[in-house]
Amino acid sequence: MRRAAGDSGSQLSHYFANKESLVRAVVDWQAESVLGFHRSERFAGFDTIQAYQEWADFVVVSGRPFENGCSLGSLASEIVKTDLDVRDDLTRIFAEWRDIFRAGLERMQYDKRIDASADPARLAHMLIAPYQGGSLLAQIARDVAPLRDALYAAVEHLRVYTTSDDVV
Template sequence: MARIGNKQITRERLLDQGVAMIMEHGYHGTGLQDLLSSVQVPKGSFYNYFASKDEFGAEVVRHYIEPFIRQLGDYLERPELDALSALKRYFRDLIEELERRQFKGGCLLGNLIGEIGDTNETCMSALRDAFHRYRDKYAEGLARGQAEGTIRADLSAESMADLLSDSMQGALLRMKVDRSVRPLETCLGHLLDDYFRPKND
């Protein structure tokens, strides 16, 4: 049992480091030997943990998106917050974290799509799933906001979640160029404080 536990811990360390290295160097710029040495794992043992680099990339995507989905879910479950307030608090925390990182990295999902395009089906499948899961969590919050009367009801929660997800990706790219969170703040302000609000507000 301890052996299985230790292998899982090492696997998690490799995924954590994989997120950091791919954010900094890109998928193709992340070498397996550098990855292994950075977490003090013996050379040549990579395939004890992952079937291939492509499968590792897919697992990095899943590992990366999970905390965001979990954190957003935690906000949406807070009894003292309505759904719109929960979404705003979540994004405020996200923006503050981007400021702390000095706007480096952006979004791993968008970065990988731009780098690998449609050349790596294993990673692209994981990216599609991650985008859809994150989008569905947005839709959950927006649907609750509709029921609470803070979000417009003449559009579907799913279509607004798509718009939010797509707009966020563009704003994150612009943020990297401008080295400022202003594009993200402006994007979210237009959507959450204006376009998504009921028309009689």
């Protein structure tokens, strides 16, 4: 962290009271990046199957899984091993991410574009989990196939709940 900031430990301590506050700031910064991306207009609120397909396509084509996996997931996996009390922060952030997907699925359900039997919260988890696991496997293998296959399978599962042909 000091190397990236170009500051000494004493300079960082000027801005952060302790290690936990520094880690929280890093988590918040990374979360804002991930959540902001998912809240952008690029995917139109995730209220069409096409938006989820475009998201999966973007993630697969972007090549990011080969760098560090999912930036938020990788950070979280390192932090939970520590004694820092940030688990609630991470839980909240992943819930916000899930809720972006859930809200789009609920709109689709309200508009009767997906079946009433669909569980938006469960389906939202079903989108994040393959992203996390697929990113890790892609990073390890240096091959996008695990991520691509997991995300495309998740989107295909969403299609099972579509109620009209116009929801591609």
